[in-house]
Amino acid sequence: MKDEFVLSKTNLPYWLRQLRKKADLIGPLRSLNGDIIFSSIVNIHEMILDCPASIPSPKEFLFPQKEEMYKFSQKGVNTLNDNGKRIIFGVRSCDISAIALLDRFYGGLLEDDFYMSRRRNTCFISIACNNPDPTCFCSGLGTGPALKTGFDLQFTDLGDRYLVQAGSREGLRMINGFMHLFLLPEKADRDDQYEVLLSSQSIFEKRITLENVRQKILAGKVPDSFWESVASRCFECGGCVYECPLCTCFNVIDWKEKDNKGTRMRLWDTCMFKGFTKMAGNVLPAGKKIMRTKRWYFHKLLYYPEQFGRFGCVGCGRCTITCPGRIDIATIANKLD
Ligand code: SF4
Numbered sequence: 001m002k003d004e005f006v007l008s009k010t011n012l013p014y015w016l017r018q019l020r021k022k023a024d025l026i027g028p029l030r031s032l033n034g035d036i037i038f039s040s041i042v043n044i045h046e047m048i049l050d051c052p053a054s055i056p057s058p059k060e061f062l063f064p065q066k067e068e069m070y071k072f073s074q075k076g077v078n079t080l081n082d083n084g085k086r087i088i089f090g091v092r093s094c095d096i097s098a099i100a101l102l103d104r105f106y107g108g109l110l111e112d113d114f115y116m117s118r119r120r121n122t123c124f125i126s127i128a129c130n131n132p133d134p135t136c137f138c139s140g141l142g143t144g145p146a147l148k149t150g151f152d153l154q155f156t157d158l159g160d161r162y163l164v165q166a167g168s169r170e171g172l173r174m175i176n177g178f179m180h181l182f183l184l185p186e187k188a189d190r191d192d193q194y195e196v197l198l199s200s201q202s203i204f205e206k207r208i209t210l211e212n213v214r215q216k217i218l219a220g221k222v223p224d225s226f227w228e229s230v231a232s233r234c235f236e237c238g239g240c241v242y243e244c245p246l247c248t249c250f251n252v253i254d255w256k257e258k259d260n261k262g263t264r265m266r267l268w269d270t271c272m273f274k275g276f277t278k279m280a281g282n283v284l285p286a287g288k289k290i291m292r293t294k295r296w297y298f299h300k301l302l303y304y305p306e307q308f309g310r311f312g313c314v315g316c317g318r319c320t321i322t323c324p325g326r327i328d329i330a331t332i333a334n335k336l337d
């Protein structure tokens with residue numbers, strides 16, 4: 001079975017329009033305030049494919065910021081599973097790597113039905129990054145600029161055409177009905193991809209691996225005075241958590257309506273807030289800012305590797321863009337390296 005193809009750029013809009021007949025096509029667009037956001041595509045030519053990181057990350061299509069889970073009334077409970085089919089086009093490699101970890105988190109022993117029903121109905125088409133942002137550091141973590149697995153299809157921009165690699169059956173299915181649009185790659189296409197990715201590697205401004213930092217923390221070489229100084233710069237805005245494609249904290253609330261009806265909702269939460277996991281009797285498990293700051297960093301640098309064998313960071317650079325206190329993971333890693 002062939003799993004590599006070439007698609008001319010002139011054929012891309014037609015192919016995407018055909019896919020859109022079977023699923024909601026989502027891609028990167030420029031919002032009115034200039035940010036890149038992922039949204040349903042009406043006009044394919046409006047997609048911005050060589051763009052900076054989207055804010056927020058595409059994780060919101062699997063784990064929305066605000067999600068209705070159940071409707072309840074005196075008659076009973078209705079589960080609100082979202083089974084809409086989606087194809088998300090133009091996702092960055094770092095975000096695909098993040099979704100692979102989210103799958104393990106939400107699809108583990110205690111499977112999360114809400115996340116997994118969306119996940120089973122969503123295909124991801126990634127584009128290898130030819131122009132990494134100055135804030136990106138995926139190359140040191142093996143989470144970009146291109147991947148070997150994790151995507152349904154991976155595109156590499158070769159100028160007038162894309163090299164298209166299938167990573168799953170769903171990926172192949174998206175191509176199979178349209179073989180008249182695709183060619184099989186020749187040596188020149190693979191050589192061009194190699195060169196494009198080599199050139200991309202040379203653009204990265206940040207070279208961070210996180211392993212040195214992990215070792216220093218494990219060896220007890222990072223004193224609390226360091227974390228105190230980091231915590232003192234935190235505004236507790238939660239931006240780092242909300243924008244991180246790997247953060248999974250949520251809260252569940254019951255929203256009461258008239259006539260004894262209501263909705264159970266799940267909302268993004270952040271471990272940077274003082275009230276996170278607050279217990280009866282006003283007990284705050286991480287009442288001091290230093291405890292919350294350490295928890296975020298230790299979770300990403302120590303606990304994720306322990307549980308999943310990977311850092312809880314894919315080097316997307318969003319916390320660098322977002323943090324008003326300039327205590328994002330890349331800055332802290334550079335200080336400790
Ligand atoms: S973005 Fe920066 S200031 Fe805001 S909560 Fe995170 S660490 Fe604190």
Ligand code: SF4
Binds near residue numbers: 240243244
């Ligand atoms: S910690 Fe920062 S750089 Fe790492 S994945 Fe999260 S937002 Fe991106």
